[in-house]
Amino acid sequence: GESVGLHLPTLSVQEGDNSIINCAYSNSASDYFIWYKQESGKGPQFIIDIRSNMDKRQGQRVTVLLNKTVKHLSLQIAATQPGDSAVYFCAENEAGGADGLTFGKGTHLIIQP
């Protein structure tokens, strides 16, 4: 499959600040995008998703923005807390694709006190 993910291994932010994690994708047929959070020693957990017919979606303290023109996805976390420290993965799936998600390499978010 085509690659997903802008490799930015580590992002360090101050507690209370907003965090922005970026992701690029190359498959123009991608229809669905999802952000996962993986804490140390655990499996990935769903955060938020967005379909290609939308450009913004908000959840609790999180917002996903999709720019299909430049094939870019971002995850914004408001008022970052220590519990937000984790690796964040973007993933995509092609419309009708049954072979699962293609994951980016991940960004490690570190929260500074």
Add this chain to the structure above:
Amino acid sequence: EAQVTQNPRYLITVTGKKLTVTCSQNMNHEYMSWYRQDPGLGLRQIYYSMNVEVTDKGDVPEGYKVSRKEKRNFPLILESPSPNQTSLYFCASSPEVGTYEQYFGPGTRLTVT
């Protein structure tokens, strides 16, 4: 509690000794999948299953087998493990094909010496 379970969580074995990692979900999900996670490479899909008795290769199937005799179980079999299969393995499930959010198990850390 709705969950995906994997066993064992940790395994150290030797080259060539057959092993099975079990995966079970209690959510009546149709779709199940296995991933391996390696530093710098992110999550890569090994095999997936759209329903009982239906399995397909993912991106990195070489050296692995799976079976789906029951809806809830999706074991991963390494007939003759090799050191390059040392990795962190995740099982995931989702309600149906086309439902893209996947629920992940806690992971199995495998070391092959």
